[in-house]
Amino acid sequence: MTSTDLVRPLWRALVVFRVITWFFACLGVYTRWSGLYRPTGAIVLLAVMAAWTVVVSIGYSRSWGRHNTRFAVLDLAVTAACMAGTMLAQPLAHIQNGASVLTSVWVAGPVIALAIARGRDGGLLGALAISLTLVVLVGPGQWGRVLNAVQLLLVAGLVVGYAATTTRRASTRLREAIAAEAAATERIRLSRSIHDGVLQVLAQVQRRGRAMGGEGAELADLAAEQEVALRTLMTGRATVAERGTVDLCALLLPLATTSVDVVVPAGQVLVPAHTGHELVAVVNEALGNVRNHAGPGAKAWIVVEDLPGEVLLSVRDNGRGTTPERLEQAVAEGHLGVSQSIRGRIADLGGSAEVRTAPGEGTEWEAKVPNGS
Helix, strand or coil: CCCCHHHHHHHHHHHHHHHHHHHHHHHHHHHCHHHCCCHHHHHHHHHHHHHHHHHHHHHHHCHHHHCCHHHHHHHHHHHHHHHHHHHHCCCHHHHHCCCCCCCHHHHHHHHHHHHHHHHHHHHHHHHHHHHHHHHHHHCHHHHHHHHHHHHHHHHHHHHHHHHHHHHHHHHHHHHHHHHHHHHHHHHHHHHHHHHHCHHHHHHHHHHHHHHHCCHHHHHHHHHHHHHHHHHHHHCCCCCECCCCEEEHHHHHHHHCECCEEEECCCCCCEEEHHHHHHHHHHHHHHHHHHHHHCCCCCCEEEEEEEECCEEEEEEEECCCCCCHHHHHHHHHCCCCHHHHHHHHHHHHCCCEEEEEECCCCCEEEEEEEECCC
């Protein structure tokens, strides 16, 4: 489903509106026939309006007309010219002395077209252009008698533009929901196959490898790592949310291994995309420190908490730990992992980072960053 499918009925309604309002213009000419200065000019104007109604009806019924804002702008220019074409039937002096503009409500067509194509701003721009043409025609002394028409044009541009924008957003969300549902269905199908096949084999490799010892134990550890990765993939979430945000939980869950546990809320934790990727880089740096300095067999825990206005992210390990003085010494010696890769990134995001460590008690990094809400 494309993002314009739900907007298409608005274009169809516009075509019907344009045809009906042309008949209204014809009825208006008929009721004013005896008062027209040049009736032949009115017939010529109605013929031009009819021809242009056919053109825009074809255009707005085709994708090239709906997706091309320039066509709606051309419609606006031709409509304004038709308004001025009233002078074919009535001299300008007669119009400024009270004679009606023969185009009637037909002139609202391009206003609605711009509103559908460009939203509220396009509708208001079209309404202002048509209103200005109307005001120029009737002259400064007659502005009061077109005030209602100007108000209706502005309201039409605003309401239809808002409706079109809302419809497009709803269509986008519907498309995303359908894609997410399809992905979830496919994930479930693959999960069944993986569970019945690959995971069973990996579990057997782990049992046999540990029983064999030596290189077999190493294979068992590799099989355990792959089992965790596959289970994470099977239960993974959609990463991208909407309006430039991402689900931080979905970014962090793939980092889980047999030695790294990831604890996240059940729901999404939405953050700006840049913030999410920077936090993943911070976690990777912290996990790198665990692998390099925490000692063999050390485990790590990544915990995410969604607090009002901010996100709390902690990375803790049960390794050998160190002292704050040793961390400061590492910075002085030019090791930038702590000062730049962790604290620097968090500071750039407008947050704060603290480290708690002691010999034999592991290390815990705790970072707080705004969630952009």
